[in-house]
Amino acid sequence: MRPLLLIYLHGFASSGQAHKAELLRAWCAQHQLAFIAPSLPIQPQLALSSVQETLTALLPFYRVGLVGASLGGFYARYLAQQAQLPCVLINPVVNPAQRLQEAIGSVTHYHDQLRFSWTQEHCQSLAAYRVEKASVPCRLLLQTGDEVLDYRQAQLAYPEAELCLEEGGDHGFAGFERHIPTLVAFLDQHAADQEG
Known part of the structure; x- marks a missing residue:
């Protein structure tokens, strides 16, 4: 059986050095598990095509599980259905367009503080990507205290997902490190099922 690779997709105006990415990176290093967290381009079509190219290159050698947070959760779910991969979505945005x-307008990047322009054209390009229900194994991590997104939208959008709903918390998903072993086990099991 091919080894498991986790790919983490960060949220809007974030990077591959996001806090959850670093927690996952450290856990995977400790457990000798392959892991990548690319810093995605701002333009949605470039972000998705870059991950699709990575998947094309790596899928012959690895079983892949996708993990995405916020906008990265939307990307992960879209890419999971395209490549038939299991995914874990953390406080995902449902309708990013x-x-x-x-x-x-002008947006400040969280990690390097550089500013970039986010345009109507960027939003319109997101509308081209559709997510279907019940097409891939999906685990949904939501916290009711998410101050950015209404957690109920994701709960309604992904009724087929295995749900972990916690009271309180925040958009960054407080206490994420507690969920890493379960998250990895979910992706490992479903990636193995799909290979078999």
């Missing part, structure tokens, strides 16, 4: 309208 609409939700990110309010970000239009």
